Amino acid sequence: MLVVKKFGGSSVADRDKIFNVARRCIEDYKAGHDVVVVLSAMGNTTDDLIELAQGINPHAKQREMDMLLTTGEQVSVSLMAMAMQAMDVPAVSLNAFQVMMYSTSRYGNARFKRVDTERIHHELDSRKIVIVTGFQGVNKYDDITTLGRGGSDTTAVALAAVLHADKCEIYTDVDGVYTADPRVVKNARKLDVITYDEMLELASLGAKVLHNRSVEMAKKYNVELVVRSSLNRSEGTTVKEASNMEKLLVTGVAADANTARISVIGVEDKPGIAFRIFDTLAKNNINVDIILQSVGRDGTKDISFTVASGDLEYALKILEDHKERLTIREITHNEEVAKLSVIGAGMMSNPGVAARMFESLYNSRVNINMISTSEIRITVLVAEKDIDKAMNAVHDGFIMSE
Amino acid sequence: MLVVKKFGGSSVADRDKIFNVARRCIEDYKAGHDVVVVLSAMGNTTDDLIELAQGINPHAKQREMDMLLTTGEQVSVSLMAMAMQAMDVPAVSLNAFQVMMYSTSRYGNARFKRVDTERIHHELDSRKIVIVTGFQGVNKYDDITTLGRGGSDTTAVALAAVLHADKCEIYTDVDGVYTADPRVVKNARKLDVITYDEMLELASLGAKVLHNRSVEMAKKYNVELVVRSSLNRSEGTTVKEASNMEKLLVTGVAADANTARISVIGVEDKPGIAFRIFDTLAKNNINVDIILQSVGRDGTKDISFTVASGDLEYALKILEDHKERLTIREITHNEEVAKLSVIGAGMMSNPGVAARMFESLYNSRVNINMISTSEIRITVLVAEKDIDKAMNAVHDGFIMSE
Helix, strand or coil: CCEEECCCHHHHHHHHHHHHHHHHHHHHHHCCEEEEEEECCCCCHHHHHHHHHHHHCCCCCCHHHHHHCHHHHHHHHHHHHHHHCCCCCCEEEECCCHHHHEEECCCCCCEEEECHHHHHHHHHHHHCCEEEEEEEEEECCCCCEECCCCCCHHHHHHHHHHHHCEEEEECCCCCCECCCCCCCCCCEEEEEEEHHHHHHHHHHCCCCCHHHHHHHHHHHCCEEEEEEEEECCCCCCCEEEEHHHCCCCCEEEEEEEEEEEEEEEEECCCCHHHHHHHHHHHHCCCCCCEEEEEECCEEEEEEEEEEEHHHHHHHHHHHHCCCCCCCCCCEEEEEEEEEEECCHHHHCCCCCCCHHHHHHHHCCCCCCCCCEEECCCCCCCCCEEHHHHHHHHHHHHHCCCC | CCCEEEHHHHCCHHHHHHHHHHHHHHHHHCCEEEEEECCCCCCCCCCHHHHHHHCCCCCHHHHHHHHHHHHHHHHHHHHHHHHHHHHHHEEEEECHHHHHHHEEECCCCCCCEECHHHHHHHHHHHEEEEEECEEEEEEECCEEEEECCCCHHHHHHHHHCCCCEEEEEEEEEECCCCCCCCCCCCCCCECCCCCCCCCCCCHHHCCCCCHHHHHHHHHHHHCEEEEEEEECCCCEEEEEEECCCCCCCCCCCEEEEEEEEEEEEEEEEECCHHHHHHHHHHHHHCCCEEEEEECEEEEEEEEEEEEEHHHHHHHHHHHHHCCCCCCCCCEEEEEEEEEEEECHHHHHCCCCCHHHHHHHHHHCCCCCCCEEEEEEEEEEEEEHHHHHHHHHHHHHHHHCCC
């Protein structure tokens, strides 16, 4: 069996933690498996390096930032090889040049284009544990790129895909994927399995267990992911294709308070106006989420939509600048809102989920502002002050009753 | 003009020092020159990384040590590029992979085999300052090697050689090469020029201004070296071939207290015995320096020689183990000794230097234990307690009188 194991920065933050990871990898190795390990930089190394660079040039070119930041992973992998060698297990560390992990040229946010397997297979064939730097690639100019934050997950999935690994384990500091944030919802429980699509919806809603792009890649190449803790022996959560598993109606409930509502009032009720508004925002790189359009009245209508909190100010400025052209009479906004979503692949074939969600919210006196749905997700906008109560109500209404 | 400039770790130890180096490089750039910069790791980075590794595996494989240590230079070069960019000068950092600096396979002590120039020329042609990691190479397995301590000097000279640079400047924290250690000899003065051979003798005698191998390489490829300070504008010392310069009788006086004397007493006075003694030591990697053999008497003789202090204990053990075979009656040793050397290319054509040196020592009541000479060097062994007095006497006897 060939297994790819990825450990994040907090799992290799010091000597003891490095040896802890080494032991877990050696267990698999001694069971006769081929083991490829992907590591992030130790602890806060990446943040420390960013701070160092900021002190020298706050507008440093991303090419040089990537040259700087990728040293962090090279330190982790060499130390890990030393730890395994100290335990008498042959191990070798490799960086992106040595593996030949080719990426696009875009510094700071590159994507893999081609990953060679020759060197890794050569090392595995001589019965070594192979330890690879996460987060980095090499572009066509022979320059070093990074994949953006959380990119080590993507490195692990890419290696698992090209090596046809039997398993790709993503180790983190939580036991797996939960039905809701356990810090907010006391009845939250760990999921044994979840589909790629559900995981994607959860990841994009801010559940920081897995890097979104790594889930997309796992889905594309059908890599079975396991999210588990580096601190205990819990089995974790398996992310895989839906076909082989019982579809839960709802697998998770997620909240996102990083949202704001904008309403444009009294716009002309004629074709093309809504398009013009959203086109203007899109051209300024502002991502619009839930949209609600009121029924026309007196030849005008009102349109409400949500944007990320960080985009609010800029969005308001743009709308103000184009107020006349967009026939807007008045602009209002509200930052005290939050999104609540339920996610579940079972929804597709199961009407009535929305009704049950609204009932749970009604019973706990939470008012719904706006609604948006996808095939496997229902999102509502509620007042920010209600979000914890709403999460618990919806979570218990679905998850606990199953 | 193409100039290669090398700065050591203390010259790039913090933000201010990095900008200081950036400014000096930019001066040359703005004067229209092509500038290639070679950097060591910042301050104590290399020592810190070694300590980190020691904590994990005191017997770490050198391959992994090299993987670890080379991150230090990658941090320096990327930060330097950022500093230059902050001053609106285009700059690019390159590591050994990117330049393609191929070395032998020997980790921890590799030597350059082939250094490509294509990438550097490409960057220079687009009017960038090129900043290259010192101290590192890539071997035929695509693995990272290091050149050993001081290897950044060798990187600079290798680049100057293949790029046919007009000048290779080695920046350090002293003004140049001195006639003697200024901390010991108050009349010591800076040399304007020195030959490769003189510099080699000085370097191997412990004057730590230049890495020995870098001087050998500079001599081989006729690269003109300039040793100068990164802290001031002093002209420094030029290291070049003797032909074009006035030959000083003596260019420098150097002391080395890292030495010990061993005497083997009462060995059989027949051919081959001396050979057997030194052959036995050589096979155990013990380097023997000055040798003194007494005139035979009663069919036996005494042989004295010096070894590095660190080898003393091991050398004594080996001699003891082979005492009978080597016909040694008694072994004595003395650690309280030091070597004093005068170096000068002018000696070759100028007899009487030794006599003048002995006279200086006699006048200051310093007893000479042993003597050894090369074409451009005379070394004497004296009591360690006398070394400072001896240095001053010999220095003033030669240098000040010229």
